[in-house]
Amino acid sequence: DVKVTQSSRYLVKRTGEKVFLECVQDMDHENMFWYRQDPGLGLRLIYFSYDVKMKEKGDIPEGYSVSREKKERFSLILESASTNQTSMYLCASSLPATVGSYSPLHFGNGTRLTVT
Amino acid sequence: GIQVEQSPPDLILQEGANSTLRCNFSDSVNNLQWFHQNPWGQLINLFYIPSGTKQNGRLSATTVATERYSLLYISSSQTTDSGVYFCAVARGGSYIPTFGRGTSLIVHP
Numbered sequence: 001d002v003k004v005t006q007s008s009r010y011l012v013k014r015t016g017e018k019v020f021l022e023c024v025q026d027m028d029h030e031n032m033f034w035y036r037q038d039p040g041l042g043l044r045l046i047y048f049s050y051d052v053k054m055k056e057k058g059d060i061p062e063g064y065s066v067s068r069e070k071k072e073r074f075s076l077i078l079e080s081a082s083t084n085q086t087s088m089y090l091c092a093s094s095l096p097a098t099v100g101s102y103s104p105l106h107f108g109n110g111t112r113l114t115v116t
Numbered sequence: 117g118i119q120v121e122q123s124p125p126d127l128i129l130q131e132g133a134n135s136t137l138r139c140n141f142s143d144s145v146n147n148l149q150w151f152h153q154n155p156w157g158q159l160i161n162l163f164y165i166p167s168g169t170k171q172n173g174r175l176s177a178t179t180v181a182t183e184r185y186s187l188l189y190i191s192s193s194q195t196t197d198s199g200v201y202f203c204a205v206a207r208g209g210s211y212i213p214t215f216g217r218g219t220s221l222i223v224h225p
Contacts, residue, residue: 035215040125042202042217058212059117088157104149105204105213107159 003027006091006108013115019078021111023091030096032074033105034058034066037088049074050096081115088112118143122203122216129193129223137188137219139203147206148179149213150188154199162188162201193223 007022025032031050035043035058045058047066055066063085067075074093078085091108119142129135139148150162163170163177165186170177174193179186190197200220204213 040217043204043215045212045214048212090159092159103147104161104164105151105159106161110157112157 004091004093004106004108006089006111008111009109011111011113013078013081013113015082015115017078017081017115019081019113019115021076021078021089021091021113023074023076023093023108024072025074025093025106026072027093027106028071029093029106030071031094031103032068033092033094034064034074034076035090035092036060037090037110043090046076081113083115086113086115118145118205118207118214120203120205120214120216122201122219124219125217127219127221129221131193131195131223131225133193133223134189134191135193135221137190137201137221139186139188139205139216141184141186141203141205143207144181144184145205145207147213148186149204150177150186151202151204152197152199153202153218159202190221193221195223195225197221198223 004025033048034046049055049068065077089111092105095103121140153159165177165179167181174191176189200218202218203216206213
């Protein structure tokens with residue numbers, strides 16, 4: 001079974017702190033994703049990566065950056081945390097997909113971040 | 117980008133009841149998945165169903181790609197079905213899924 005592990009389940013940080021959210025997958029997946037989930041808004045894509053050192057902005061990248069130095073690890077960085085970044089953060093991974101192929105997303109358990 | 121709308125936003129059922137969840141999307145897709153997020157936050161794939169019908173136990177799903185919607189059926193609901201159900205779609209050759217806002221389901225014993 002694919003395992004996607006997020007380093008923290010709950011995290012409390014202060015405004016202005018630099019925050020690192022870590023995600024590790026064990027199935028050699030090329031694609032990795034960071035989403036944030038807020039009530040009533042569903043999952044919104046922050047960044048994704050389709051290979052080591054490659055990254056692309058998602059729908060809401062402002063205030064975030066990412067790092068992918070190794071294939072199995074994808075880090076989300078909040079350079080200066082703000083209260084509006086209080087949210088549930090979900091990491092996911094998948095194989096590359098081609099038209100008509102099935103490449104399911106596998107999610108971690110999420111990190112609930114509170115910025116005070 | 118592609119728009120994904122799910123309905124209803126909230127659903128409350130008595131154990132044993134049946135329900136239908138709907139996902140409408142604004143453009144043609146070649147990848148559609150249904151997910152269940154349990155009350156502890158874990159998201160699990162239910163179906164990959166860009167077209168046609170699939171069944172898995174008490175759950176089944178139908179996608180009518182030409183009319184741009186998908187339906188998730190839950191029969192004889194159980195309390196363990198509670199949680200949020202998401203539809204996610206993608207188009208083109210790469211898989212970058214766009215999620216709907218979800219349907220929150222509560223099943224009472």
